[in-house]
Amino acid sequence: MTVHFIGAGPGAADLLTVRAVRLIETSQVCLYAGTYLDAAVLDHCPPGASRIDTAQLDLDEITAHLVAAYERGQNVARLCSGDPSIYSALAEQTRRLDAHGVPWDVTPGVPAYAAAAARLGVELTVPEVVQSVVLTRAHARSTQMPASEALANFAQTRATLVLHLAIRHVPELVENLIPEYGVDCPVVVVYRASQPGELVLRGRLGDIAERVEAAGLRQAAVIIAGAAVGRARGGDSHLYDSRRDRGSVG
Known part of the structure; x- marks a missing residue:
């Protein structure tokens, strides 16, 4: 057993x-x-x-x-x-x-943020724009976050930011992110990604809190912020660059 x-x-x-x-x-x-x-x-x-x-x-x-x-x-x-x-x-x-x-x-299983990214049709890492993804969550009536993992600290990286268990605290999250990401930073909220009741809200840090409130979302949503979800145009991946020396074969 x-x-x-x-x-x-x-x-x-x-x-x-x-x-x-x-x-x-x-x-x-x-x-x-x-x-x-x-x-x-x-x-x-x-x-x-x-x-x-x-x-x-x-x-x-x-x-x-x-x-x-x-x-x-x-x-x-x-x-x-x-x-x-x-x-x-x-x-x-x-x-x-x-x-x-x-x-x-x-x-293992398919993480919710991956399903959300698939629904959006985006890659969370864009060459020459962003190469890191931060997975974190909000803290309110939940397990205490280590002091070193304050959202403001993660914001300094300007990486693609994926927030779990945070849908009830969007105004506070926005307040922590705007100083580094700016009010026009693209944000997407995906509620129940892949399920029949799925809902996608697109916006900016400057207006996403109002959109979430209007939709009445309270749980089961993933928030993704950063240039990648706005389909930022970056360079081409070095891995597939035609100028890359791939060495001899055989």
Whole structure:
């Protein structure tokens, strides 16, 4: 018996990996975050599987379900929105499972920001314009951010900035970004990327807060700011430059 931490992608059932689908289909228990997933993802569960929405559960309650399944000899699909490598509470959950002697593994998934970029048809790194992507989040009623990771510090890089769990705090975010990025910096908000209720809001740092407020967005959205989302025209990639010396072949 194994607990499979599975990246369920941005929510769309057809953006799961082949491995993820195979593991879900062979798990008698499925724990998932109903807030972020399209219900169609659960169609991959086998008949009779126990489905548990973790939206209202704390870590100890989630752990109790995982341990109980282990004691019953059942495999578990623990679905994480996006990819388990960021903001999935993977560290906390696996630490608890290790203490109980419960085996686990991890299957990656499509991150929400990648689905958002695909929807926009943009590359987040543009030659000679921006070559870094910062993945971070807002802090309000959530885990404390390290002092060194203040948004104003990241803004100094002027990299493409991807903000998770931040849709309720857009005015404060804008205030921190404008000094470095400017009021005309392109910003895109993608709500429920890849899902049936998807919504895309395009704007500038100077007006995106008003657009978000008018749309009434409160959760499940990714904010991407920077020249790349405005389709900034950069140079050509050195990798594919016709003048690049590719050496001899053979």
